[in-house]
Every structure is written in C-alpha cells, then in structure tokens.
Amino acid sequence: MQAHQHPISTEHASVAYQLSSFHFGVPAAGSRSGKKVYIQAALHADEVPGMLVSQCLRRELLALEAEGKLYGEVILVPAANPIGLSQAIHGAPFGRFDLSTGINFNRAYRHVADELKTTLAGKLGQDAQTNVALIRNHAREAIDAWQPRTDAETLKKTLLAMAIDADIVLDLHCDNEAALHIYTGTPLAERIAPLSALLGARAVLLELAAGEEPFDEACSRLWWDLDAHFGGSYPIPMACLSTTVELRGEVEVSYALAERDAQALLRFLAIEGVLELDGANEALPAPLCVPTPLAGVEPILAPHAGVLVYLREMGDVLAAGDALADLIDPVSGATTTLRCTVAGVFFARSAHRHVLRGMNVGKVAGAIAYRGGSLLSQ
CATH class of the missing domain: 2.40.50.100 (RNA polymerase II/Efflux pump adaptor protein, barrel-sandwich hybrid domain)
Structure with missing residues (x-):
C-alpha cells in the first residue's frame, strides 16, 4: 500500500487543505485483472457511514495485498472532502455545500464527453479495447487541462483525476434517514445487480443524465454519450461501472453495519475479478428490489x-x-x-x-x- 498526499490549497492560502489517498495492488496495466477500482467516502463530508466502511476496507485490502490475493489496482479515499470536514455552523457539521461558493460538493464535475467528441474524431477504430485505451487517454488529458478557480474545484479535479480512467467507481454516501439505495446509469443496470443484492438495496435508481454533473456520472456517462454520438460506428463499451451507494441514514454508523457493507463491496470486487475472496462464488442473496428510473x-x-x-x-x-x-x-x-x-x-x-x-x-x-x-x- 502506498499513501499519497494531494495539496488542495494554493501557496498563499490562509488555510491549507490536503487530501489523502491509499493505493493498493499494482497499476491496472500491469495487474493480473487489468482493472482499476476507485472508492471514495464522505464527498458530502457530514455523511459519515462510508468513512467507517473505509476503515474496514483498508484493513481487508492490506491483508489481501499481503497474501497476493489482490489482482488489480484499488484506490481508496476514506475522507474525500477535507474542506467540508472543516466546516461547521454553530456547532453543527456542514459538509454538503462549500461555504465559500454555496456549491454542492457533489455537483459541477467536468463532463469531458463534449471535448472528446471533437478530439476523438477520426481516431477511433474497430477494436473495442483499443478504443477504451484511447478514450481514457483523452479523458485524462481533458481533466489535466482543467484550471480550477477555487479550492473546491481543485478538490473536484483531484478526485476526478484519480477516477476518470477506472473500471469501477464506488462513491459512498448516505441520506438523511434512508434504506440502503443505489444510483447508477441505465446502461449499467445489469452489472450493478450483484452489488445491489449483496448490499440489500431497497431501491436502485437509474438514469442517463441526472443533471448538475454529479461525480459518478462524470466517470461513467461519457461512455454512453460517446457511443450515442458516434452512432455505433465504432465499438465503445460501457467501460466504467460507476455508482453512488447511499449507506442508509446519517446516524447509522456502527461496526456491525460497516463490516457488513465492506464485506459486500469486497465480494462484489471479487465477482468482478479484482481480488480473491473466500465464498465469492457462492449464490447471491435474493435481490430486495428491481431497478426503477x-x-x-x-x-x-x-x-x-x-x-x-x-x-x-x-x-x-x-x-x-x-x-x-x-x-x-x-x-x-x-x-x-x-x-x-x-x-x-x-x-x-x-x-x-x-x-x-x-x-x-x-x-x-x-x-x-x-x-x-x-x-x-x-
């Protein structure tokens, strides 16, 4: 495991923020599975359950890495919003919106598909995997070219730079009070079904474009937007399975729930071939819902x-x-x-x-x- 620190604030800031990420396995290109997984928690910084789940994931990923059972690259960001974690109003944590701009921390991510429609013109071919690699290269370049104007935008760029070329993106949130539910893209409904069953989701909510550019869509929507733009002339797979997982309500923070959720996430990654886990091939639990729009x-x-x-x-x-x-x-x-x-x-x-x-x-x-x-x- 390697720990990386990412500076968020500029040189002359009165307050300095930095983001921590933990990298397990080896880069996807050199790994057995060839897959990259990105997991983050508490992008809305007052949504705590995912931060505890991340502690369980870190422990298990360290063990799997030491045992040689991690076959891909996993990036874990257990506290994805150091700006929001520092915010409070009259003693109450306030982590959903940036107090400096009023903007939701899970909105206004850069959707690179429009740029890629231009930069990819005449460059795609008939080999799907070659197209995936090319699209990811162009997506990385588009994010690299993003010029943030605020600390919140720098945070968004930093997070998206780590996730934009991932095969699987798990964004861990929670609601005010809620049953566990999942948001994902309509083209990803079939692939998300095992995760829904393992977590016991009571709702799986599908969309092509939810509006306002949330993080999960910034990672996955470019694939179906590009496929639609090029009209099926070139094979463009849905190469990023990105989802927002709402881990119940804000106060549902316990070791028992965190362990259960972490094991469900790990088993899903085992099904996806990213790691080896005992019992991964056992029958899945019956789903508790069917996807709805x-x-x-x-x-x-x-x-x-x-x-x-x-x-x-x-x-x-x-x-x-x-x-x-x-x-x-x-x-x-x-x-x-x-x-x-x-x-x-x-x-x-x-x-x-x-x-x-x-x-x-x-x-x-x-x-x-x-x-x-x-x-x-x-």
Missing part, C-alpha cells in the same frame, strides 16, 4: 410548516394514495396528511421532525418515469 422518484414536499409524524417505515411498499406522514400545525393543531401519488418503495425521509413549507420530507421510488430536468435533490 430516477425520473420515477416522487419527492414529497411539505405544503406548510409543522411537526412531522411519519406513518410508514422506510422500505415499505406503498400504493398510490397511501398516507406517509401527518404534518401538524403546532399552534392550531390543524393536521395535513401527506400522501404519495405514485406506487413504489418509500426509501428516504427527513431526519427533522419540524419542517418548513417546501422542504422534502420523503422519497418514493416509482416504476414509471414522469419527471424531467434536474433529478437530484439539493
């Missing part, structure tokens, strides 16, 4: 301020019209019952029990796409 998720918004009392539990399967929660005016006592309008899995909700008008208090994963535009919450 991200555009089918119904956000439940509070119509007025009030005390929030949930009537259903996360993971419940709801019919259209089912009651989710009561919203009670604490002064008048007037109560509004909140209902979903789509059938699906109730997979995430607010951790707050007094909410203001317009706040998102729940998410239901419906099977039919009906929303457009930006599909992600703020």
Whole structure:
C-alpha cells in the first residue's frame, strides 16, 4: 500500500487543505485483472457511514495485498472532502455545500464527453479495447487541462483525476434517514445487480443524465454519450461501472453495519475479478428490489410548516394514495396528511421532525418515469 498526499490549497492560502489517498495492488496495466477500482467516502463530508466502511476496507485490502490475493489496482479515499470536514455552523457539521461558493460538493464535475467528441474524431477504430485505451487517454488529458478557480474545484479535479480512467467507481454516501439505495446509469443496470443484492438495496435508481454533473456520472456517462454520438460506428463499451451507494441514514454508523457493507463491496470486487475472496462464488442473496428510473422518484414536499409524524417505515411498499406522514400545525393543531401519488418503495425521509413549507420530507421510488430536468435533490 502506498499513501499519497494531494495539496488542495494554493501557496498563499490562509488555510491549507490536503487530501489523502491509499493505493493498493499494482497499476491496472500491469495487474493480473487489468482493472482499476476507485472508492471514495464522505464527498458530502457530514455523511459519515462510508468513512467507517473505509476503515474496514483498508484493513481487508492490506491483508489481501499481503497474501497476493489482490489482482488489480484499488484506490481508496476514506475522507474525500477535507474542506467540508472543516466546516461547521454553530456547532453543527456542514459538509454538503462549500461555504465559500454555496456549491454542492457533489455537483459541477467536468463532463469531458463534449471535448472528446471533437478530439476523438477520426481516431477511433474497430477494436473495442483499443478504443477504451484511447478514450481514457483523452479523458485524462481533458481533466489535466482543467484550471480550477477555487479550492473546491481543485478538490473536484483531484478526485476526478484519480477516477476518470477506472473500471469501477464506488462513491459512498448516505441520506438523511434512508434504506440502503443505489444510483447508477441505465446502461449499467445489469452489472450493478450483484452489488445491489449483496448490499440489500431497497431501491436502485437509474438514469442517463441526472443533471448538475454529479461525480459518478462524470466517470461513467461519457461512455454512453460517446457511443450515442458516434452512432455505433465504432465499438465503445460501457467501460466504467460507476455508482453512488447511499449507506442508509446519517446516524447509522456502527461496526456491525460497516463490516457488513465492506464485506459486500469486497465480494462484489471479487465477482468482478479484482481480488480473491473466500465464498465469492457462492449464490447471491435474493435481490430486495428491481431497478426503477430516477425520473420515477416522487419527492414529497411539505405544503406548510409543522411537526412531522411519519406513518410508514422506510422500505415499505406503498400504493398510490397511501398516507406517509401527518404534518401538524403546532399552534392550531390543524393536521395535513401527506400522501404519495405514485406506487413504489418509500426509501428516504427527513431526519427533522419540524419542517418548513417546501422542504422534502420523503422519497418514493416509482416504476414509471414522469419527471424531467434536474433529478437530484439539493
């Protein structure tokens, strides 16, 4: 294992940030599997479960490397946002947005496909693996050319530079309160199925473009965008399996859960041929959900301020019209019952029990796409 330190701040900064990454195995080009895996946790710095999972992963990866059972390259970034980790407002951690710019740390990543449509013109051929190598070279060059203007942009460039040429990207997050769920690209649905089963995901949310350029899409979407652009004239595989894994809710931080999640991630990597793990070829657990479109998720918004009392539990399967929660005016006592309008899995909700008008208090994963535009919450 090699530990690398990446400076984030400029020379004359009043506060200096640096990012740590841990590199296991050997570079993909010289490894037995030829695969590169990139794993990061806590890009939203107040989403803690992935940081504990990373400690379990580091221990296991060190052992696998020492035993000669690591057949690819694995990069682990256990705390992906040193800027966000330093932020607090009146004693409360604040790691989702950059306080300097107001920008979400998981938005506005550089999507290089548009540049590559130009730079790759006339250079692709009929050999798929040669095309993959060429596209990755051009993608790396595009990220290298990115000129950040803020510490947050430097952080984003640093993270993306490590992940842009990976075969597998696992971005570990969590929601406010939630059942475990996964976001990934629609073309990756079949490949993500083993991971969904191993983790016990209650929702797998698919999209071609979620909007606002999140990290996972910056790594994977370029492949289907380029394939569509060149109209199938050249073989362009979906060469990056990138996913955002939402490890339940913010307070679900325990050794038992972290060990279980780490073992599920490692077994998935074993199935992908990156490492050797006892029991990797055993039958997978039965999946707990079928993939549904991200555009089918119904956000439940509070119509007025009030005390929030949930009537259903996360993971419940709801019919259209089912009651989710009561919203009670604490002064008048007037109560509004909140209902979903789509059938699906109730997979995430607010951790707050007094909410203001317009706040998102729940998410239901419906099977039919009906929303457009930006599909992600703020």
